Amino acid sequence: MASTGSVNPAAAMTTSTSNQLPSTKAQDQKNQFLQLLVAQLKGQNPLDPLDGTQFVTQLAQFSSVEELTNIHAVLDSVQSVLTNVEGLLRDSAQRTTSSSAAAASIFGGSSQS
Numbered sequence: 001m002a003s004t005g006s007v008n009p010a011a012a013m014t015t016s017t018s019n020q021l022p023s024t025k026a027q028d029q030k031n032q033f034l035q036l037l038v039a040q041l042k043g044q045n046p047l048d049p050l051d052g053t054q055f056v057t058q059l060a061q062f063s064s065v066e067e068l069t070n071i072h073a074v075l076d077s078v079q080s081v082l083t084n085v086e087g088l089l090r091d092s093a094q095r096t097t098s099s100s101a102a103a104a105s106i107f108g109g110s111s112q113s
Helices: 009-013 025-043 052-107
Strands: none
Touching: 025 052
């Protein structure tokens, strides 16, 4: 990879977070990656640019990470829905058991749970 000149990647990562909305760790890492990539592009020597394959590799890696982040978000949503469904099923089972016990006591039978 070509030298980035006087660009300090650590300095490029530091930004003011006072104006930013709360975000997830994955979003923060994505933003840091983009800031480093932009700093690298700004700091490269125009007469000796980055190797094109390295640049394409970095973009492909970024795309992969972004898709994995999207998949993670979808899986979190699915997990939340399944947790809600589990609670609903548990409540329904408890009500069914209670209803069976009440019916058995009214009609003088025994409840089989």
